[in-house]
Amino acid sequence: GAVVSQHPSWVICKSGTSVKIECRSLDFQATTMFWYRQFPKQSLMLMATSNEGSKATYEQGVEKDKFLINHASLTLSTLTVTSAHPEDSSFYICSAKDRETEAFFGQGTRLTVV
């Protein structure tokens, strides 16, 4: 199946700093990428949808200035958590799809803000 790679797998950062998470589609061109957030024992919550070359569409309640999403190429999208706070600590997962296939998930990134 298609491979979606996220980096890093885990990251610890200090409050107030920014963290960038990368999502890459390794063997297909991802026209659409999705970013999710998952709290323990909860379902995945869609944060935003990004299409290559255009601005991301954010879900209600998600601050676009805090969670910056860039989808500059067909194989790479990035999520930057700006001015991170402890409440931003969570599991962040991306998924990617092309026009023909279902979306495939990355392996997730565990963010801990201390």
Place this chain on the structure above:
Amino acid sequence: KNQVEQSPQSLIILEGKNCTLQCNYTVSPFSNLRWYKQDTGRGPVSLTIMTFSENTKSNGRYTATLDADTKQSSLHITASQLSDSASYICVVRVYGNNRLAFGKGNQVVVIP
């Protein structure tokens, strides 16, 4: 509102035993339903996908069923192994767009 409800929330089973997980949904219009396995600290991995016309789909020891009339699906795990310990997530795609409705998952723990 498109919702996906899964039950039981969690269960513990003995290695080698079978178990069945349930998923009820209210998503409309319906496109397809997927079962994912999510290991702790990892992203979801697809097990099965079923469209409206499919009643059952197998992937090794995993067998999914779908009743589109009653909007119910199940995932049956046969001869469970310790590596089956994970969260199993039911995901329903809304027809006509890219939106997915996620269940909270069934947390399965297989013990020796």
